[in-house]
Structures are given as C-alpha cells and as structure tokens.
Amino acid sequence: MSAMEKSGTAVQPQEFHQDIAAKWFLMSSVSYFAIVAIIALIIAAKFVWPEFLGSIQYFTYGRMRPLHVNGMLFGWLLAADIGLSFYFIPRLCGVKLWSEKLGVATAILWNIIILGAVFALPAGYQKGLEYADLPTPLAVLVVIAWLMYGFNIFATIYSRKYEQMYVSTWYLMATILWTAFVYLTGNFATLFTTGVNQANLNWMYTHNAVGLIFTPAGLAVAYYFIPRTSNTPLFSHKLSMVGFWSLAFVYVWTGAHHMLHGPITQWLQTISIVFSIMLLIPVWAVVYNFIASMKGQWHQLGENVSLKFLMSGTIFYLLTCFQGPMHSLRSVNAIVSKTDWIPGHAHMAVMGAFSFFAMAGVYHVVPRIFGTKLHSETLANWSFWLFLIGGLGMFTSLWLGGFWQGWQWSTGNIKFIDTVIALKPVWVVRLLSGVLIATGIYTFMFNIWSTALGTKLPQGESAAV
Amino acid sequence: MLSKTDKNATLFIVVALGLFFIGGLLTTVLPPLLDKSWSKPFENNDPSKGPTGKLVQYTPLQQKGYEIYIREGCKYCHTQQTRTLLSDVTSKGAGSGWKGVDAPVSTPDEFVYDYRQTFGTKRTGPDLSRVGGKYNRQWHKAHFNNPRDLVPGSIMPPFPWIANNPDELDALVAYLQTRGRAKNWRPDNDYEQ
Structure with missing residues (x-):
C-alpha cells in the first residue's frame, strides 16, 4: 500500500475544501496559456517570414522570445502547478488549506507580475539574463509571492492529520525550498557578478529552473494524479524515495554543461558532465515507478483523458531526460549545442512532459472544484491528439534540423548563411506544428472555462475526492 | 536517516x-x-603565448550600445563564444574566422567587464564573439535597416528604429566593434572602423 492509500484516501467530502485559491490560480494559468500561445505563433512565424510584424519594435523577435519563455513558464506552467498543489496538498494532509485568503492574495499578486511582464518585456525592459528576463522590480514581487505561497503550503503541512507524507508532498516542499534559492541566485546574485562568473550563476539558475522547479513541481503533480485518476496504488514508495533523493543530490551540479567547449573552466565542465549522466538514476526510478503502477491498467487510457496526458508526459519525460545526459557528452554536444535541436529538446521537457502533467491535473480538478461536469470529453480528446501530434511534429523537425545544421557547421567549409537557408523547410514544419499545438491550447482553454462556468451538479453528486 | x-x-x-x-x-x-581567469582581465604582450592585446573597460558610448544589445535581446539568436571546435574557429565555413585567418578561442578573461553575459545558447544567426572590425558603420546601418539587402536568405529582423537613429546606431556599432578585439588576432590589422 502506498502512503497515498494510507493517508490520502477520501475521508472528507469535496465540500470540506473551499479550493478558492486553486480556482484563481488554475483559471488564470489556463488563460495565460492561451494568451502566450499567440506570442509563440508570432515567433514561429518570424522564422518563416522575417518581415512579419518586423518593423514594430515591440514585436521584434528579441523582445517576444523572453515574453514567450517567461509567459509559458511562469504565467502558465508554474501557476498551474501552484493551483494544483493548493488542491492536492490539503487533501494529502487531511486538513483545509491553511489560508484561502492568503492563497487568493498570492494569485492576485501573481497576476500583477505576469501582466507587468506582458508590458515590460516588449517595451525592452528585460534584465538580459536568460529565464531571469523579468526586470528587478517584478522579480522582487516574485520573491514575495513565493514566500506567501511557501508559507501557506508549509503551514498546511505542519498542521497535517496524517504523519506520513506522500511523495507528492516531498516533491512540492522541495520545489518551494529549492526555488527560493535558485531564483535568488539567477535573479539577484547574478547582478553582483560579471562575465563568466555571471554566466555560471545564470546557468545554475536556468538549468535548475527546469530541474529543481519544474521537475519536482511536475513530478509532484504526476505522482498525485497517476494513482488518483487511475484509481490504482503507486507501485513503490521506496523507489519514489530513491528517485527523489538522487534528484536532490545530483541536479544542482550540472549548470556548466550549457558552456561545454566554451570559455569556462575545464574541470567544471567535466563535473557537469559526470553529474548530467548520473541524472539517469532519478529519472529512470521515477519513470519505472509510473509505468509499473499502470501494470494491468493500460486499458484505462482509452477512456481517461487525464491518464492519456499523464502517460504520454511520462514517455516524454523519459525521452527528454535521456537526451539531456547524452547532450552533455562532449562529442554529442559538439554537434547539437547551439542548434535548433536544443529548442526541440527544451519544448519536449517543458511542454511534452510537465505541461502534459499539469493539463492532466487541470482536467481532473476543475470539474471537481467547481462542482460541475467536464464540458466535453470529445473536445478533451481532441486537445490531447492536437498536442501530441503538434508536439511530435515540432520536436522531431527541430531535432532533425538541428542535427543537420550541427553537421554542416562541423564540416568547416559551408558558409553560415547556407546553413540558415537549409533550415527553412524545418521552420515551416515547426510553424504548422505550432498551429496544431495552439489549436490544442484553445480547445483546452475553451473546455476548461466552459466547465468552470457550467451548471452546478446537486451537492453530493460531485465526485468525492 | x-x-x-x-x-x-x-x-x-x-x-x-x-x-x-x-x-x-x-x-x-x-x-x-x-580560477582567476574569471576575474583577471586579459593581457598578453608575448606573441609566443598566442594573440597579444589587452581587455579595456567599455567607454560610455560602447556601454550604451551594450545596453541596446541587451534591450533588443540580440543574444537570443547570436552567441558570443568561439568554442574549442573547428566549427567555431574556422574562417572557411560557418565559424568566427575571417578572410583566411582562424579566430582565437574565447577565454574567460575576455569577458571580465561584461555587466551582462552574452554567451548565448542558440546560434540562429552567426556567432559575434569576433565580429569587432569585420564590417564598417555603413555596412551595419544598411544591415540593420534590412538584413536581406546585404545577406540574401537571412532571417534577421529589420531594426529601422536603430538604423534611423544616429545616436543608437553609433552606440551599437561602437559596442559591436569591441567584440573580440581584446585579442589582437588579425596579423594585418585589417580592422574596419
């Protein structure tokens, strides 16, 4: 029996929880997902038509890209993970959220930050550090919002009814703790350094934004919703501990692998490579646990949209985390680094794995907290297939294109501009894939908003959780 | 435990x-x-140890151009690092070498005065770590106005609000001309102004 079975089984009816903070975060995250999808399409279109919106400075590529990255990471994904955690942490602890009011205040502040970014970044107020592009005043607000969120979650956990904490609870606690320091490093410590020293701190942040913010937050979501939506116990509590503690030790060492062959100390590059390879341990422990939990339950995927997203997300997680360690090998890195392969890889991690987990959670949670039924199962299925096909189209076209470009560079006798012209068909495929993904996002948003605004089911009839 | x-x-x-x-x-x-090379500016007077030269602080004009480079997010498409790879040093292919001379490899001591690191992760356009002195102001003005006029097939966005603003253009070009110049890497000193 998993800890979740012991501690998290439905003992309180849905009405016990208010879920107001969860509603705020989830509904705004879904809306930002749709808004930032437009930015994503604009920048994909610019690769095909470089003059598109080209002479308006606010829409130039170099200003749209940070808006796309920050909007998707903080406006959609992190906000969705926060909203989902406001749902599952109280349930795993058997108590109400410590303060719904504080949660709503956090959501309002979060919205102010994202709206601030929507205006500041196109206006050229970017700090100039990748992933830490938000200007310092907004970054300070992020820190405040994070303290409010962390306090609320930890206060809930410290007042819990069940002594044993389920794996989702550890992953989320770790997300909150590590994010605090990772974010401070990337956004503030960097400001007191220059050159390579700053780059090293920047990559420590960038890499751990994925590894110690989005990974543990996403895995917390997946560890909760895979057993929950399939009504199946987790395969192994012990294995989940192996995965967690190996991640906790290994991840933070790998930042310098973003500068392989570059102007940064050799031994630091080598350390980052060694630890990047070790990342296979936490990843395979987690993926084995997820897949083994599904044993004898795979038929459920046919009728369960959340489970479709969760298990495809698991496969993408496995693939992206196999690519990562392989990219860090010097010989592979010499070909793929700085090419279009890298955005292909990054999108599989953040969209293919962690956004899939978050969407699964949103599809499961929104009908329950609003006391309604999912507006349309058919549309939900459509959104899944649009995401899957669009995603695969984007990932594979960028990998192939990037690999091809890397080989061309390494010949040493093809002019740079010719390697750009060669990639034009790839960027057309990426734009078309982007249109599919964006259609998936709009289908998802429409379905979720219609569910939230739908007719309330009579009390007691909503699914008990 | x-x-x-x-x-x-x-x-x-x-x-x-x-x-x-x-x-x-x-x-x-x-x-x-x-590793002291992270904080000690590059300086070499001995040709037997590789390119000679000295890294100096940015002038106010260069610094202004640097800030424009950051404002426009140039680093999202242009790296600034000549890595220890043939693809990066060569002058014959897609590398940062120029007119028959291979580019020297970038070292940490060339970036000590950079208030924002610009190494970059994505090379959609060519690497700029040795762009200083390759093109003159006139070329840059025409190129910022419409990159495709000079480089057919380029997908770089036009920057008319810089090309048509002499103050910003001067500053940005002044910044670009510093890139890679700490190392005096061209034997014939054939740098453009």
Missing part, C-alpha cells in the same frame, strides 16, 4: 537544503576562487 524524512517535515527540510547547498556552493562559489 532518509527513511524518516517522509514523517518528519523539519528533518526533510534540513536534508533537502543540505544536499542542494553541497552541489550549489561547490559549483558556483568555489570555481571563481580557484
């Missing part, structure tokens, strides 16, 4: 942060203490 962390939240916090700080401090605080 780890087996108790799923019951004791405080123990969990201590261990999770402890493991994080081991790797975090050893990979961020320790390296600059051990």
Whole structure:
C-alpha cells in the first residue's frame, strides 16, 4: 500500500475544501496559456517570414522570445502547478488549506507580475539574463509571492492529520525550498557578478529552473494524479524515495554543461558532465515507478483523458531526460549545442512532459472544484491528439534540423548563411506544428472555462475526492 | 536517516537544503576562487603565448550600445563564444574566422567587464564573439535597416528604429566593434572602423 492509500484516501467530502485559491490560480494559468500561445505563433512565424510584424519594435523577435519563455513558464506552467498543489496538498494532509485568503492574495499578486511582464518585456525592459528576463522590480514581487505561497503550503503541512507524507508532498516542499534559492541566485546574485562568473550563476539558475522547479513541481503533480485518476496504488514508495533523493543530490551540479567547449573552466565542465549522466538514476526510478503502477491498467487510457496526458508526459519525460545526459557528452554536444535541436529538446521537457502533467491535473480538478461536469470529453480528446501530434511534429523537425545544421557547421567549409537557408523547410514544419499545438491550447482553454462556468451538479453528486 | 524524512517535515527540510547547498556552493562559489581567469582581465604582450592585446573597460558610448544589445535581446539568436571546435574557429565555413585567418578561442578573461553575459545558447544567426572590425558603420546601418539587402536568405529582423537613429546606431556599432578585439588576432590589422 502506498502512503497515498494510507493517508490520502477520501475521508472528507469535496465540500470540506473551499479550493478558492486553486480556482484563481488554475483559471488564470489556463488563460495565460492561451494568451502566450499567440506570442509563440508570432515567433514561429518570424522564422518563416522575417518581415512579419518586423518593423514594430515591440514585436521584434528579441523582445517576444523572453515574453514567450517567461509567459509559458511562469504565467502558465508554474501557476498551474501552484493551483494544483493548493488542491492536492490539503487533501494529502487531511486538513483545509491553511489560508484561502492568503492563497487568493498570492494569485492576485501573481497576476500583477505576469501582466507587468506582458508590458515590460516588449517595451525592452528585460534584465538580459536568460529565464531571469523579468526586470528587478517584478522579480522582487516574485520573491514575495513565493514566500506567501511557501508559507501557506508549509503551514498546511505542519498542521497535517496524517504523519506520513506522500511523495507528492516531498516533491512540492522541495520545489518551494529549492526555488527560493535558485531564483535568488539567477535573479539577484547574478547582478553582483560579471562575465563568466555571471554566466555560471545564470546557468545554475536556468538549468535548475527546469530541474529543481519544474521537475519536482511536475513530478509532484504526476505522482498525485497517476494513482488518483487511475484509481490504482503507486507501485513503490521506496523507489519514489530513491528517485527523489538522487534528484536532490545530483541536479544542482550540472549548470556548466550549457558552456561545454566554451570559455569556462575545464574541470567544471567535466563535473557537469559526470553529474548530467548520473541524472539517469532519478529519472529512470521515477519513470519505472509510473509505468509499473499502470501494470494491468493500460486499458484505462482509452477512456481517461487525464491518464492519456499523464502517460504520454511520462514517455516524454523519459525521452527528454535521456537526451539531456547524452547532450552533455562532449562529442554529442559538439554537434547539437547551439542548434535548433536544443529548442526541440527544451519544448519536449517543458511542454511534452510537465505541461502534459499539469493539463492532466487541470482536467481532473476543475470539474471537481467547481462542482460541475467536464464540458466535453470529445473536445478533451481532441486537445490531447492536437498536442501530441503538434508536439511530435515540432520536436522531431527541430531535432532533425538541428542535427543537420550541427553537421554542416562541423564540416568547416559551408558558409553560415547556407546553413540558415537549409533550415527553412524545418521552420515551416515547426510553424504548422505550432498551429496544431495552439489549436490544442484553445480547445483546452475553451473546455476548461466552459466547465468552470457550467451548471452546478446537486451537492453530493460531485465526485468525492 | 532518509527513511524518516517522509514523517518528519523539519528533518526533510534540513536534508533537502543540505544536499542542494553541497552541489550549489561547490559549483558556483568555489570555481571563481580557484580560477582567476574569471576575474583577471586579459593581457598578453608575448606573441609566443598566442594573440597579444589587452581587455579595456567599455567607454560610455560602447556601454550604451551594450545596453541596446541587451534591450533588443540580440543574444537570443547570436552567441558570443568561439568554442574549442573547428566549427567555431574556422574562417572557411560557418565559424568566427575571417578572410583566411582562424579566430582565437574565447577565454574567460575576455569577458571580465561584461555587466551582462552574452554567451548565448542558440546560434540562429552567426556567432559575434569576433565580429569587432569585420564590417564598417555603413555596412551595419544598411544591415540593420534590412538584413536581406546585404545577406540574401537571412532571417534577421529589420531594426529601422536603430538604423534611423544616429545616436543608437553609433552606440551599437561602437559596442559591436569591441567584440573580440581584446585579442589582437588579425596579423594585418585589417580592422574596419
């Protein structure tokens, strides 16, 4: 029996929880997902038509890209993970959220930050550090919002009814703790350094934004919703501990692998490579646990949209985390680094794995907290297939294109501009894939908003959780 | 000990942060203490040790151009690092070499005065770590106005609000001309102004 079975089984009816903070975060995250999808399409279109919106400075590529990255990471994904955690942490602890009011205040502040970014970044107020592009005043607000969120979650956990904490609870606690320091490093410590020293701190942040913010937050979501939506116990509590503690030790060492062959100390590059390879341990422990939990339950995927997203997300997680360690090998890195392969890889991690987990959670949670039924199962299925096909189209076209470009560079006798012209068909495929993904996002948003605004089911009839 | 962390939240916090700080401090605080090239500006007067030259502080005009480079997010498409790879040093292919001379490899001591690191992760356009002196102001003005006029097939966006603003254009070009110039890497000194 998993800890979740012991501690998290439905003992309180849905009405016990208010879920107001969860509603705020989830509904705004879904809306930002749709808004930032437009930015994503604009920048994909610019690769095909470089003059598109080209002479308006606010829409130039170099200003749209940070808006796309920050909007998707903080406006959609992190906000969705926060909203989902406001749902599952109280349930795993058997108590109400410590303060719904504080949660709503956090959501309002979060919205102010994202709206601030929507205006500041196109206006050229970017700090100039990748992933830490938000200007310092907004970054300070992020820190405040994070303290409010962390306090609320930890206060809930410290007042819990069940002594044993389920794996989702550890992953989320770790997300909150590590994010605090990772974010401070990337956004503030960097400001007191220059050159390579700053780059090293920047990559420590960038890499751990994925590894110690989005990974543990996403895995917390997946560890909760895979057993929950399939009504199946987790395969192994012990294995989940192996995965967690190996991640906790290994991840933070790998930042310098973003500068392989570059102007940064050799031994630091080598350390980052060694630890990047070790990342296979936490990843395979987690993926084995997820897949083994599904044993004898795979038929459920046919009728369960959340489970479709969760298990495809698991496969993408496995693939992206196999690519990562392989990219860090010097010989592979010499070909793929700085090419279009890298955005292909990054999108599989953040969209293919962690956004899939978050969407699964949103599809499961929104009908329950609003006391309604999912507006349309058919549309939900459509959104899944649009995401899957669009995603695969984007990932594979960028990998192939990037690999091809890397080989061309390494010949040493093809002019740079010719390697750009060669990639034009790839960027057309990426734009078309982007249109599919964006259609998936709009289908998802429409379905979720219609569910939230739908007719309330009579009390007691909503699914008990 | 780890087996108790799923019951004791405080123990969990201590261990999770402890493991994080081991790797975090050893990979961020320790390296600059051990490798002085991260903080000591490049200077070499001995031709037998590679390119000679000296890294100097940015002038106010160059600094203004640097800030424009950051404002426009140029680093999202242009790297600034000549890596230890043929693809990067060559003058015959897609590298930063120029007119028959291969580019010297970038070293940490060339970036000591950079208030924002511009190494970049994506090379959609060519690397700029040795662009200083390759093109003159006139070329840059025409290129910022419409890159495709000079480089057919380019997908770089036009920047008319810079090309048509002499103050910004001068500043940005002044910044670009500094890139890679700490190392005096062209034997014939054939740098453009």
